[in-house]
Amino acid sequence: MYRRGLAAVVLVFAGAVVASLPSASAHDDKGPIVIGHRGASAYRPEHTLAAYELAARMGADFVEPDLVSTKDGKLVARHENEIGGTTDVSTKTQFADRKKTKVIDGTPVTGWFTEDFTLAELKTLRAKERIPAIRPRNTLYDGRFEVPTLQEVIDLTKRLSRELHREIGIYPETKHPTYFQSIGLALEPKLVDVLNRNGLNRRGAKVYVQSFEVANLKELNKSLRVPVVQLINASGAPYDFVAGGDKRTYSDMVTPAGLKEIATYADGIGATKDRIIPRDAAGFLQQPTTLVQDAHKARLIVHAWTFRNENSFLPADFRSSADPAAYGRAFEEYDLFFKQGLDGVFADNPDTAVEAKVKR
Ligand code: G3P
Numbered sequence: 001m002y003r004r005g006l007a008a009v010v011l012v013f014a015g016a017v018v019a020s021l022p023s024a025s026a027h028d029d030k031g032p033i034v035i036g037h038r039g040a041s042a043y044r045p046e047h048t049l050a051a052y053e054l055a056a057r058m059g060a061d062f063v064e065p066d067l068v069s070t071k072d073g074k075l076v077a078r079h080e081n082e083i084g085g086t087t088d089v090s091t092k093t094q095f096a097d098r099k100k101t102k103v104i105d106g107t108p109v110t111g112w113f114t115e116d117f118t119l120a121e122l123k124t125l126r127a128k129e130r131i132p133a134i135r136p137r138n139t140l141y142d143g144r145f146e147v148p149t150l151q152e153v154i155d156l157t158k159r160l161s162r163e164l165h166r167e168i169g170i171y172p173e174t175k176h177p178t179y180f181q182s183i184g185l186a187l188e189p190k191l192v193d194v195l196n197r198n199g200l201n202r203r204g205a206k207v208y209v210q211s212f213e214v215a216n217l218k219e220l221n222k223s224l225r226v227p228v229v230q231l232i233n234a235s236g237a238p239y240d241f242v243a244g245g246d247k248r249t250y251s252d253m254v255t256p257a258g259l260k261e262i263a264t265y266a267d268g269i270g271a272t273k274d275r276i277i278p279r280d281a282a283g284f285l286q287q288p289t290t291l292v293q294d295a296h297k298a299r300l301i302v303h304a305w306t307f308r309n310e311n312s313f314l315p316a317d318f319r320s321s322a323d324p325a326a327y328g329r330a331f332e333e334y335d336l337f338f339k340q341g342l343d344g345v346f347a348d349n350p351d352t353a354v355e356a357k358v359k360r
């Protein structure tokens with residue numbers, strides 16, 4: 001936790017103190033931060049060095065590697081441990097017998113899993129576009145890029161920080177932490193070790209660490225001197241709560257009492273947009289909730305996910321046509337959400353987010 005970085009901003013109106021809010025971010029960036037979600041994943045296959053580099057060059061303040069483990073305990077950037085959807089592993093006959101069905105966070109999943117591959121084996125694979133129907137242009141890059149390690153992501157951000165004369169931060173997320181602990185490949189000590197070895201576990205380092213689970217974030221917070229962020233999903237509950245029989249849900253966690261509890265171990269929340277402005281069954285926006293204000297009252301910063309330009313992901317209010325792959329009126333969505341007082345946005349199109357932020 002980095003509580004001292006959350007300097008209070010006292011608002012004075014007509015001589016009276018009317019509010020006390022945390023500053024825009026624990027790193028004192030100007031205005032809402034832009035986080036390249038899985039890199040610039042609208043333009044390159046996600047979680048590749050090419051996607052992260054493009055995000056930084058487009059103006060992102062941070063790049064976001066989701067983290068899973070290899071068989072030999074190396075942290076690599078993938079959204080999930082099953083890699084059939086984002087690599088060419090299914091075309092590799094030498095790995096055909098690695099295809100398995102496993103129960104991950106209570107759900108059966110069939111495919112190929114990072115924990116069954118050494119890093120050397122994983123490095124023989126190449127990334128591919130996850131959603132080619134929505135992002136057909138990205139398939140041009142299929143087969144070109146490796147699965148990167150966290151260390152390679154850090155090396156890239158250090159090089160780009162020097163070249164661009166501004167610091168590019170990292171915003172790693174532990175994926176399936178309870179599962180990886182259960183198979184003896186806990187992510188947390190490896191993450192702390194990599195941050196330590198790179199001089200990034202210190203106050204002021206441009207790093208946030210995030211998790212959908214609670215227990216691992218609490219433990220990480222004891223070892224980290226950088227801010228930690230509790231992710232909040234639209235429904236359901238943290239998987240460590242489910243596995244441990246704890247009945248609390250994400251909905252319980254966003255009540256004022258729940259936010260107060262989060263503030264005992266975290267510096268902020270990373271909430272799905274639907275928790276900030278819900279949508280109805282047809283996809284149209286409803287009235288904003290009080291989550292941003294409630295979180296700020298609890299001295300928690302608020303980052304929201306995920307902003308994407310395509311109609312497929314936009315609220316119905318801002319779609320340009322029935323074509324799911326066409327761009328809709330993304331700036332209107334950013335404008336609306338920035339007005340809610342967000343401290344940061346996870347964006348697949350970091351260039352659009354930066355433009356929206358500058359002109360807000
Ligand atoms: O970590 C914030 C956001 O990325 C959470 O969603 O599923 O894309 O990791 P996901």
Ligand code: CA
Nearest residue numbers: 064065066173
């Ligand atoms: Ca993520």
